[in-house]
Amino acid sequence: MKKNIIYSISLTCMMLGACSDDFTNIAPTGALSDEALQNATGVDLKLTAAYSAMDGERIGRLGEGTAAGADNWWTDVVSDDAHRGSTDGDNTELFQVETLDWQTGSGWFLGRWSALYGGVNSANAVLSLISTIPEGDFSQQLGEATFLRGYYNFELQKFYGNVPFISVENFDNLEFNQPNPGPVWAQIEADFLTAIDNLGPEVVNGRANSWIAKAFLGKAYLYQEKWDEAFTLLNEVVTTSPYSLNAEYVNNFNFVGENSSESMFAIQYVSDDGRSFNGNGTGTLNFPGGGPLGTCCGFYQPTQDLVNAYQTDGSGQPLLDTFADTDVANDYGIESADDFAPHTGPLDPRLDYTVSRRGIDYNGFGLNPGKEWIRATFADVSGPYLPKKNVYQADEVDANRGTGGWGSDWSGINYNVMRFADVLLMTAEAAVEKSAPDLALALEYVNSVRNRAKNMTYVQNEAGDGNAANYQIEPYSAFASQEFARKAVRFERRLELGMEGHRLFDLRRWGVAQEVINAYIANEAADINQSDYSRFRAYTEKFDLFPIPVNAIDQSGGVLDQNPGY
Numbered sequence: 001m002k003k004n005i006i007y008s009i010s011l012t013c014m015m016l017g018a019c020s021d022d023f024t025n026i027a028p029t030g031a032l033s034d035e036a037l038q039n040a041t042g043v044d045l046k047l048t049a050a051y052s053a054m055d056g057e058r059i060g061r062l063g064e065g066t067a068a069g070a071d072n073w074w075t076d077v078v079s080d081d082a083h084r085g086s087t088d089g090d091n092t093e094l095f096q097v098e099t100l101d102w103q104t105g106s107g108w109f110l111g112r113w114s115a116l117y118g119g120v121n122s123a124n125a126v127l128s129l130i131s132t133i134p135e136g137d138f139s140q141q142l143g144e145a146t147f148l149r150g151y152y153n154f155e156l157q158k159f160y161g162n163v164p165f166i167s168v169e170n171f172d173n174l175e176f177n178q179p180n181p182g183p184v185w186a187q188i189e190a191d192f193l194t195a196i197d198n199l200g201p202e203v204v205n206g207r208a209n210s211w212i213a214k215a216f217l218g219k220a221y222l223y224q225e226k227w228d229e230a231f232t233l234l235n236e237v238v239t240t241s242p243y244s245l246n247a248e249y250v251n252n253f254n255f256v257g258e259n260s261s262e263s264m265f266a267i268q269y270v271s272d273d274g275r276s277f278n279g280n281g282t283g284t285l286n287f288p289g290g291g292p293l294g295t296c297c298g299f300y301q302p303t304q305d306l307v308n309a310y311q312t313d314g315s316g317q318p319l320l321d322t323f324a325d326t327d328v329a330n331d332y333g334i335e336s337a338d339d340f341a342p343h344t345g346p347l348d349p350r351l352d353y354t355v356s357r358r359g360i361d362y363n364g365f366g367l368n369p370g371k372e373w374i375r376a377t378f379a380d381v382s383g384p385y386l387p388k389k390n391v392y393q394a395d396e397v398d399a400n401r402g403t404g405g406w407g408s409d410w411s412g413i414n415y416n417v418m419r420f421a422d423v424l425l426m427t428a429e430a431a432v433e434k435s436a437p438d439l440a441l442a443l444e445y446v447n448s449v450r451n452r453a454k455n456m457t458y459v460q461n462e463a464g465d466g467n468a469a470n471y472q473i474e475p476y477s478a479f480a481s482q483e484f485a486r487k488a489v490r491f492e493r494r495l496e497l498g499m500e501g502h503r504l505f506d507l508r509r510w511g512v513a514q515e516v517i518n519a520y521i522a523n524e525a526a527d528i529n530q531s532d533y534s535r536f537r538a539y540t541e542k543f544d545l546f547p548i549p550v551n552a553i554d555q556s557g558g559v560l561d562q563n564p565g566y
Helices: 002-016 040-055 073-078 092-098 107-131 139-160 168-172 185-198 210-223 227-240 304-309 394-400 420-433 439-455 482-497 503-510 513-527 550-555
Strands: 082-085 263-267 299-302 415-419
Touching (some): 040 139, 073 092, 073 299, 073 503, 082 092, 092 107, 107 139, 107 168, 107 550, 139 185, 185 210, 210 263, 210 415, 210 420, 263 420, 304 482, 304 513, 420 482, 439 482, 503 513
Antiparallel strands (some): 082 299, 263 415
16 A cells, blocks of 8 residues: 555656655654654653663563563562462463473563563664764763663573673664573673763662662672672662661552652652553552452462561571471461461561561551452462552552553552662672671671661551561671571561562572472472472472573574573
8 A cells, every 4th residue: 555655656746846856755653753853852752761661561562461570570489489379270371480380482481571672672772862963962861771771681681591682783783683692791781881980870760870870780790799899889889879778668669658768770650540551560460359449360479488487586586497397377278257366476577568468457458358358269379378569558549559451450659670678688698708708797787677677667456556466576696607697698688578579580699599499389388288289390400591482582583592491
């Protein structure tokens, strides 16, 4: 049809002798030409698009949509922190992810791959545009775009290990079919260094600055076990940046605390009273299957293993080596109409801001009644718990609740890609592992996180006149050895960052995923009396990387190589 139109125009031009040679260059309706974008406004528009790719929502995205977002919630279901949730037959592909029956054609692996390369392309589009503008200072925008490309490639590196790097030159020449011979750490480091050199220190909500770039470069060093380099950068952020811990832990997960002092880099989700694509669409499955708001769909249920980790020893210390030996009381197999007594033993108070369990207040909606709010049956592997960090507070529903196309919830709660507590604990880890370990400083930073938990407001009982459980937490008195300090720092990361999408990647980079996850599978089967855990495969070395999506390999014509074991 288009050819016919051009042919007709050509005949008219020849007859009238009134058309220029470029009459066929017709701009698509509603699109801006390259020339129209070669200015500050154009750069800012494309930069906004590069940021917007973080939530995974984009035109032409491939694979599973709820796998695309930066919260990485579905990776927790591979770890010991979370179950896929819901009934075993709902979303078979994610059930396969949880049970380690991984298929290279899974939409979950493709969904994140597609979203991240969409982000890389969006960042490259900004850098390409800036290179065509001869005048003006675009240092800040260049720094932000380079940071974003570094971030997207860092996520690709975390997930898939051996990934193609798409440069600006590749982007300009449409040379997207690049090989994946190995890690891209050198390119990631270079991008973060460029970002540091170009970014200012000013804090702008949802935007990168020099402090954030330093923190991410420090994190990249940490993942490579470049401990000394990681410590230098991360400790600079801790000691000289404007960020700090919130007084209240819960303010990292509610409307009141959005963009507060602890929030360093966050996706700026927003809800409205209609269908909102600015809400968290990739987390839409992760609400109670019913519950106080009649939500869907019961996915992302915390494990008994995670709950057990929040036990303390009677003096406020965690059970570093023995937490799995005893269980926090749960109501698995007990109907809501039947009697149940919540756990009375000592617990870290962060438990009840992370996990919703029966008999404890659920984000201000009243006591969790148990099975009535759990979509999974007792025959499913999902257990009796619900997530809390991604669910609205009762007094903030109007501010935070949006809806999707099928009546789903698109939360307006920001997701903290990086918060200050994470940086404190990464710095503590680097202090333990660097060439000249500083256990005293590691102790200080871990205790700052624990003291915040000790001094915050605790979840209250139904009457509102006392604590909802027997909360006991105290700082460590000392780190007597490097081995003990290492164990304490790692355990603290789980307690502080549980159900925030970090756990699997921590286990992998520590080299303990195989040991920890296989032990967890065996323990969890016994903890909730679930006989059908035979469906879980053993975690082996190949699972330390997700497979390269077979769709990408096929489309590359064999240029891309699959990860080992697949």
